[in-house]
Amino acid sequence: MSGDALVAADVRKVYRPRNASPVEALSGVSLSIAEGQRVALLGRNGAGKTTFLRIASTLLAPTSGRVEVFGKDAIASPESVRPFIAVVPQEGKPFFHLTPREQAYTYLRARGFSRGTAKDRTESALAQMGLTEVADRLSITLSGGQRQRVMVATVIATEAPLLFLDEPTIGMDPFARREVWESLRNLTRKGSTLLLTTHYLDEAETLSQRVYIIDRGKLLAAGTAEELKQSMGGTLRVSVTGGRAILPELGTFGPTVQDGESVHVVTDPSRVQELLALAMRAKLPATVGPVSLEEAFLRVVGRSIDDES
Amino acid sequence: MNREATLVDRFRSRWSGAGAFAATELRVQMHEGLAIAVSVTVQVIFLVFVSVLARSYLPYTLVGAVLYSAFQTGQRVQNEAAFIRIDHKLHELYHASPLTPEAYFLGLATGVGIAYMLPIVVLFVAAVVIVPLGVSATLVLAGLLGLTWVFVSSIGYTFSTLFHDMRVIWPYATLFYNLFGVLPPVFYPLWLFPAYLQPLALVLPSSGATALAERAAGILSLSAGQVELALASLVTLSAAAFLFALYWARRQVREG
């Protein structure tokens, strides 16, 4: 049963916009996703997440490279792959003049499900996404987060073997996000494979079994969230506001990552006291916490995921 | 036997889901009852003008109004396809699925076509009564409506894929449908059109279909050659536009 749901080898994409110079959105991305896994592509705006997802889901042609979905060539024969996949597009919206119930049901019917199956799956997906109360309201009357939930409900109702979700929880409140995560976990328990993109570190960490950090069209790191954190070489993080002034001293305690004016130092519990004393002498406020994916991201990418520059 | 089975299977896998998507699109369109009702505004205005100014031309304007209404559904197909793609990005949901691009196109065109058929039926009935149309003329007009629908839906869908901005589509679409739907002899008889341009009018699907319908109704005389020209052109253009739209739908489902 278990093989690879998705294999991408050296995928490159160069956009050639009219009246502008070419943009290399992906420069040789290779990855493989085992069946039943939940995998996140984590990256800043413009990193190439959507580009990769659209290529892997047969919606965009790569400039070069190879993509296989369940062993089928997604580039040469996309139509052989499409029955096995489903996609939540970035910034997609449901039909404004359908209700959530109609949207999910008609979509399943268009995918070839029988009336009975379509009905059952629709009800279950609406319930999972907390949409039961608004199930018979036109989507045009729903809030942004509710519309996004309709999109996710419609797609998870397919229970397709491979699901692509481009920022599935964007605009959702924390409760709704948890509902989505739970439904997605359920789906993989039933055997589906998920590839999602996100800027949310917690989403990558709590939901995914494997995280790929992507920046400027390249995969820079891969592993479980735990592995990525461990690669930092310590278990605690001391953040020193204004720490750039004493960077060389801080560097003696372990790897440092800069985040604007602040410096995060990843270190061992045994050295925290000493480090805090140093910060106090320099009159710089400091906080201590566990190492998070954020440090790993900062170190790999060189900038924070929410750094505006 | 086996061979037949695979042909049936292939037909099924290519077109299955088209009906369900047509039903989806029909349901979406039916929420815009007003848009459907006002889609015949221009036709009704022309009918009023003609009945006031030159009542004897009313049968021509009426037949033209029926065909022009069908002609205009191309614009609805185009706007809907563009809106789903540009504004909603919903096409990705349908394209990354077992629904083939051909079934997507046909489903969309059918759903929109059925929704906009209601006002056409009203005008059609008016034409049957007022022109009046006998059984055979009625059947001919129905056939011409079908061909027109095939032609404009195909053109509309193909057009819709060429734009990245809704606001750019509208002016071009308006130009296209006025230039080819209103200007040539659709709402007025062929003989009022400059003689040297009449062959062109027969070749155009809008005025060509109108001339054929009016001939079937016995209110326009055409030579056998003219009938052949108009019919051959309409059938060829409809078939070509349809086949091209199928090819194009498959091609553009994956962006370059």
Ligand SMILES: Nc1ncnc2c1ncn2[C@@H]1O[C@H](COP(=O)(O)OP(=O)(O)OP(=O)(O)O)[C@@H](O)[C@H]1O
């Ligand atoms: N159609 C296009 N034409 C030209 N350049 C494009 C096009 N689409 C994307 N790009 C560029 O390719 C790069 C990657 O874009 P992509 O949409 O894949 O990023 P992303 O990681 O999904 O970002 P976000 O988090 O903002 O959604 C960006 O530099 C973007 O500007």
Ligand SMILES: [Mg+2]
């Ligand atoms: Mg994106």
